Amino acid sequence: MGQETPLLSLQNISKDFYGTVVLQDVSFDVKPGEIIGLVGENGAGKTTLMRILFGMPVIRETGGFKGKICIDGQEVSFTSPFDALDAGIGMSHQEFSLIPGFTTTENIVLNRESMKNSPLNDVFGDRMSILDRMDMRKRAEGSIVKLGVKLDPDMLVSEMPVGHKQFTEIAREINREKTRLLVLDEPTAVLTETEAEVLIRALRQLAAQGISIIFISHRLHEIIEVADRVVVLRDGVIVKDTPTEGVTVRDIASWMVGRHVATERVDEAHRYFEEIILSVKHLWVDQPGETVRDVSFQVHKGEIFGIGGLAGQGKLGIPNGIMGLFPGGGEVLLHGKPAPLNDPRTALQMGMAFVSEDRRGVGLLLDETLEWNIAFTAMQIQNKYLKNFGIFKIRDESAMKKLTEEYMDILHIKCTGPKQQAKELSGGNQQKICLAKAFAIRPDVLFVSEPTRGIDIGAKKLVLDALHKYNRDFGMTIVMVSSELEELRAICDRIAIVDEGRIAGTLPPTAELAEFGLLMAGERSAKSEEALSA
Amino acid sequence: MSGKMTPGRFLRENAVIIIFIIITLAAIQPSGLSLTYIVQELLTRLGRNSFLVLALLIPIYAGMGLNFGMTLGAMAGQIGLIFAINYNITGVNGLLFAVLASMPLAILMGYICGVVLNNAKGREMVTGFILAFFMDGIYQFFVLYTLGYAVPMKNPAIVLSRGYGIRNTLNLDIVRQSLDTWWMLKIGPFSLPMASYLVIVVLCLFIVWFKKTKMGQDMRAVGHDMAVANSSGIPVNRTRIIAIIISTVFACIGQVIFLQNMGNMATYGAHTQTAFFAVAAILVGGASVKKASLANVFVGVVLLHALFVVTPNAGQKVFGQAMIGEYFRQFIGYGVIALSLVLYAWRSRKEAERQREGLRGGTAAAAQGGAK
Amino acid sequence: MRSFKQIVTDFGWPRIIIFLFLVLLFLMPPFAKVTGIERLAGVASISIPASFSDVFNRFGQNAVFVLALVPMIQSGCGLNFGLSLGILSGLLGATLSMQFNLHGAAGFFGGLVLASPFAVLFGGAYGMLLNKVKGEEMTIAMYVGFASVFFMSIMWLLLPYTHPDMVWGFAGKGLRTTISVENYWIHILNNFLAIPGGDVTLSPMGVKTYEFLFPTGELLFVALTAFLMWLFMRTKTGTAMTAVGSNPDYARAGGISVDKMRLVSVIISTFLGAAGILVYEQSFGFIQLYTAPLAMPFSAIAAILIGGASVNKASMVNVLIGTFLFQGLLTMAPSVINSTINSDLSEVVRIIVSQGIIIYALTRKTKVTK
Structure with a gap:
């Protein structure tokens, strides 16, 4: 290591959001003209780290951070992104500005x-x-x-x-004129192969002119191609900081998804299923930011089928498309009968239900009571919780109350009562309301999307336990979409990994971590096909 | 979007203009008005109304839609005129005094309007419209109760007999057409109010120049995308307030020009239709909520007013009811505004959908998807 | 659960100020009467029973309009600035009823029946239009409303009405600006089970006028309409409609057709607008045509907002309180203000209060939590 002063030096950066540690003791240097490849799964802390670097107000509003940022050896403290720009740091976002x-x-x-x-x-x-x-x-x-x-x-x-x-x-x-450090967040995500190559050449040229670059990408071969050094973040900690020379894609993949604690499966027994309940062929879904291009898979009756992959690759588009929330095409068969796309009502009537990843946007009526939230779909689709007065039907408030109290009990929902407004609940309890809404229509196939996003550890366990219980006790088939590989591995029977709108491969939960990592990084592995047939 | 200009597309995009030309041409004959009269009327009305319509341009550039709050500027201008008459300042001096006296008020009104609209992003137009109603109340209070009571008035002729409050109709004889007749050019049977035209040309030049300034560029940026403009460091709210202040000040001057041509002023009614006629004109001229040009202003003034000139007489002759023409012009005005707003909202939704189409999956299945 | 401060912020300072102002107006009359007589001899003193009678009457006269706003607010279409479409349907019904020479209850309810197809037609077309312009509903509604009023103004002149009580006498065609319903269905609701009180004046014609008259029938009609609306909001469809307004994405995910619910809400609102104008006319005594419907939506909107509704949430309580307060203001302000400060400021007060509360609602951050 030369003794030249690094352009940027991050020293012992730590950050927590109300007690949840997001970054812990993160330190690395960027030398002038150096390209750093920064990799990590969703939630590894990349975004938070960049927000700290740019002095985003959200960091200060949530209690600031610990550690030091130095530029040219001088400590700096940015109070707004404009300060960072003045200091010569530029950023290109995933969403074009x-x-x-x-x-x-x-x-x-x-x-x-x-x-x-x-x-x-x-x-x-x-x-x-x-x-x-x-x-x-x-x-x-x-x-x-x-x-x-x-x-x-x-x-x-x-x-x-x-x-x-x-x-x-x-x-x-x-x-x-002043820009000396560029942060590029997934710059190749929207590019074609050739465009990506042009970009990588351009970045090399910039680096040769002395501009340093932090390159964030999930395409690991690009990292190896362009970066001088790769920094791997996992769960808020730097697990690897090494020159890219001699590093393989497989190495990075396993660093990225490796776990300190071995995943504990609730039951290790391998289950066998016969009947196919859901069959999806050549599905495409136009969900902004989560485009599904061509996806085919089959789910067995009684199975918990996991769908994983990095953010923006299209895994969330799959349930949203099947349930008709975003325009899509292709073929979906439930019990061998075609389920029409773009038609939420029929999808629900046929016995499918969906717990959306967008809990506050799609999952809840925030300004209404818990009773409304839980009973609404069952009332509208199955005419439950209504009192019949001949020509018109009136809400049966007492039945709705009973239903809500029942689920408050089963799912341990913490609230003041069935009449509380949904917006007043914590994230975890709101998620339980969303689950209760789906359970209330007793679906044959339940789609859950990011069921544990943004909720605390205790609530996470309760949610996963509830899914497990409904699967085991009532034979409910569950398709679970999640960014957290760990929880997929904990309860799923099979896990499909989505990359760039297509299924890169399907693995058993017991497969090696590096295999998952490779699939996520778009390095299609021949092994995954074998694993499937095994 | 820059596709070929097929006849069908030309008709669709210029439907409003074509309908206006057809109705006007059809109404000329039954109206019994001579062509000379109609042309002279249009020349006069160009001088009278264009300034007010031009006042709408800058908020459109800043993405704030049609500034229905321009009525606030018109009210300020009227207060200026009331004082000019009160102090008996005659001719162009009177107009100048009215403009200068009302300028601080117009700036204040524009500032208030800008702040209110910043709190109602996404529904600027309806809020601006209601704000004009609200300020009308304040205006009435000020003119009807405080002038002559809290504010002493020198000229008893303009004050109500009870001792305070301004009369319903204000005689503007001392400044009547002083700008128009300052330099009146006679060409054949037509007289052209060149001084008024000159003022309008100066305003047009200002707008052209303004668009080339940093401020003009910032306004365009804010108009296109507030979030991006904000993240690049442009002070979005401030820029929007400035756009509204400029528009309000122009509306104030425009109202003074309008009223000097009319020669008298309905104290409590002159401003109520200012925004309505200006907005209808610019839309008829082919502008939309997001896009407008100088050409739209003049085409719009000519088309709208040509229709307004001929319909009352035509209505009288064809149906034997003079009121039909009056209702018809109001219907046309509001109808054009409603139609343009609907078409704009509908087109922008279609456009957004079309943009997304391009992103849809590249599979064979994508073809079937088009059916839904 | 919620602190006093929270409740105050939710309700909003402008509303509290208006509320206090109104309370003051109601408390003023006795005081004004005294000082009025003492200070300004000659100014007519205010009769409290007559004032109250007026307030009740005007409450009933306007409540149905205000009620008409509820479905569209609940379904997320915002404030119905295009209520004039409903009013125009009602005017068509009223004029047709008179053209067919229907009297008494048959005249009133006949008008309602005749207005219904127009309300459904206008409301349907208007609703489909609003579904195409989501997010811009309020601005467009306002201009569609204005344009329709002027279109119908032309129609009032051209439609082949012939009944001599309605058309201009000299021309024999074209409807009059105001048409008296005196011999048809005036006070048909007001006088039903009405409770008289106070001093009785006997006109030379032998008609008794009471200082105080409680319009039982009119209020019963309002109560019935409000009850039906309350009931409707509790049905499966009403529940779906509220969900659409509360969170359209949630409703869609629950299998609800958002566009259909919005369309239904617009039709109901338009129909109630038609019923509202009939109730108004039977009490007021005249059918007002041409530009009269222009301003009516604004008063109704101001009333419901004063009652505590927002752009996307409204309840029966908001309607009843709002109408009572706003009409109370309109009734009391002229007499109270005139007799206390001897000035006709009340019109200005009306404009500032009603438009001010609408601006307040429009500039408030939308309450839907995201």
């Missing part, structure tokens, strides 16, 4: 436009200066050349292919 109606040039120099003075400046300040469009264009072209890509400076962003948007975004960051 571009104005569609503006040209490449206008986006690259947004809010840093070149100006010519006008007589009104003295009265009204700088904002009355005239834009110097020639100079803006020259500067934009400069950035494009520096990046080494082909971009039309006068093209509207709305008319660009997605790859060019990504380049525009990066060009904007390096257009700041």
